[in-house]
Amino acid sequence: MLRLENKVAIVTGASQGIGRCIAETFAREGAKVIAVDMNKLPYENKNIYGYEVNVTDRNGIKVFFDTITEKFGRVDILVNNAGITRDALIQKMTEEMWDLVINVNLKGLFNIAQLVGPHMMEQGIGSIINIASIVGEYGNVGQTNYAATKAGVIGMTKTWAKEFARKGAKVRVNSVAPGYINTDMMKTVPEKVLENMRGKTMLGRLGEPEEIANAVLFLASDESSYITGHNLSVNGGMRL
Structure with a gap:
């Protein structure tokens, strides 16, 4: 049996890398996937529906949410994966670099969860998975803005797990904190x-996008029905 059969899932930041892998994994497991990104979405899978919108655009997100709920009737799963980096040591970090990362990585999640969370409460069930980072757990030189947002993602996860489970709603909210993963971004390193x-990982290697997607799939599925408010570290045993 497919683990997400007949589920409707939203995946943000889905045009490439981990987000694309999550969307494809969900579709393979039977979900109807709404893949969201501000860039062109390269899918040909009939179960993946591309939608171009910037998560920082509150009006655009509202139009998107109204459109997909009218078309599909419900949202069972939300994966908040959209995120960016603008790295620099703090003395060289500009206000623009700070604001841009905060807006995408924190406000973007807030914008969509503010609509989807209450919707899930009304339908009585749902699963939200926020993509955090090892940097949000341990910090990293040159990533003040990114570390702050990813630590904030973990804090929002724990808060939403409490808020969206009120009044008997079976809405679960968890986060996944990847370590360093073999995506196109790593090709420039x-x-x-x-x-x-x-060398800093206990397993002696970088992770693969599929390994993050599988962790997210577990938290999205009924197999994790008694897990909420949890941050799952998927980093090969890495410590910065």
């Missing part, structure tokens, strides 16, 4: 740096 990253 020098091999010496990659080797250092691998």
